[in-house]
Amino acid sequence: MLYVLVAVFGVLGAVCRYLVSVLIPNHGFPVATLVINLAGCFLLAVIMKYLSRLPQFSPMLITAMGTGFVGSFTTFSTFSVESIQMIEKQWYGLAALYMIASLLGGLLASRLGFYLSERWLSRREAPHVH
Known part of the structure; x- marks a missing residue:
């Protein structure tokens, strides 16, 4: 059953990724991939x-x-390929910005997810006073 669930969620994730990449076009800087990866973190x-x-x-x-x-x-x-493509085009500043935004942004997005989760959990566990 686990394999079926992973496959179903995998299809959903791939479709969502495709939709985001269609909605956010890349014009030199891979905004869609950055948004997708930060949201995933x-x-x-x-x-x-x-x-x-x-x-x-x-x-x-x-x-x-x-x-x-x-x-x-x-x-x-995709992050790796896009980074190498920018370096090959000698867009060193954009490549560095993309890599830093992806790595540090991913860590910050994960931290935000943990932080908000802790807050939501504490609200669920707090006694409700009426």
């Missing part, structure tokens, strides 16, 4: 920190969402 952190703590999400579903959806939505290979 944030989303994976939320899945792992928040959704995994909710009883309605089984470990199998969490694995399928993280591996299937986020795995097919994000792309390290």
Whole structure:
């Protein structure tokens, strides 16, 4: 069953990636790939920190969402190819900006996902006073 879920979420992630790449055209600077990868970093952190703590999400579903959806939505290979292409065109500044924005931005997006997940979890666990 896990393989089926990973495949279904993989298809969904790939379709979402394609839609984002159509909606955000690249004009020299790979904005679509950057947005996709940063969103994926944030989303994976939320899945792992928040959704995994909710009883309605089984470990199998969490694995399928993280591996299937986020795995097919994000792309390290495209990031690498686009970086090399900019370097080959001698767009060193843009290449450096892209690599730094991707690496540091990914870490910051993950941290934001963890931070917000912790806040959401603390709100869920706090006693409700009426």
